[in-house]
Amino acid sequence: MPTDHQAPGSPKPIQRQRAVEVFGNRFGRLYNDEVVSPDGLPGSYLRWQWAQTGVVVVPVGPDGMALVPTYRYPVGAASLEFPRGGCEPGERPEDAAVRELWEEAGLAASSVRDIGLLHADTGLIENGVHVCCTTVIPAEHGAARPEAMESVAEPVWVSQDEILDWLRQGRITCGVTIAAFALVMADQNALPQGARK
Structure with missing residues (x-):
C-alpha cells in the first residue's frame, strides 16, 4: 500500500x-x-x-516570546524572527543558542533546552536546525542591546495568541520561526511554568 x-x-x-x-x-x-x-x-x-549545525532560539520571558526584526537581503525587507545562527566548531546547540540570543537580541538566558530538530527547506538544505527554548533573564537586569549588524531594532515581546494573530495577518513569514513556534507549542513542557497557557 x-x-x-x-x-x-x-x-x-x-x-x-x-x-x-x-x-x-x-x-x-x-x-x-x-x-x-x-x-x-x-x-x-x-x-x-x-558548514555547521544550525540553531534557532525561542526566547521566553514574562511578556511572552521575543521576536527580532531582522533585515533579510533575499526578500529585501525586515522580517520578524526568532534569533538564529550556526554553531561554532565543537559548540553544543544549547551553548550556541545562548550566544546567538545575546548577539542577535541582546538578551541573556537563565536556562536553555534543546527541544528538537527541524529542516528549514527539505528540498534544498541538507542540514537540520536545533530548536532551543530559553528562559530570558528579566529586564531589570538590563535592557536588551542587540548588535547593530544582527538586527534592525530591539526585540518585540509577543504573547502566544498575538503570534498566532500575526501569522494569520502575514506579519510573520519566516519558515524557520514558524516551525520553531509550532514545535514549542507541540511540547508545552518546553515552556517555563508561567509561560504556559
Missing part, C-alpha cells in the same frame, strides 16, 4: 551518483549533484550544506 511519506531506512527514490560542488565558502557548500531517478533516468539535484 502506498504511503504519503518515505519511511526511514526504506529505499531512496533518487540516488546520488556524484556530488558536484559548484560553490563553497566558510558558511557552506552548494552542490549540483548528478542523480538517477527510480526509472534510471539521469538528472541533477541542487543541495546546500551548511
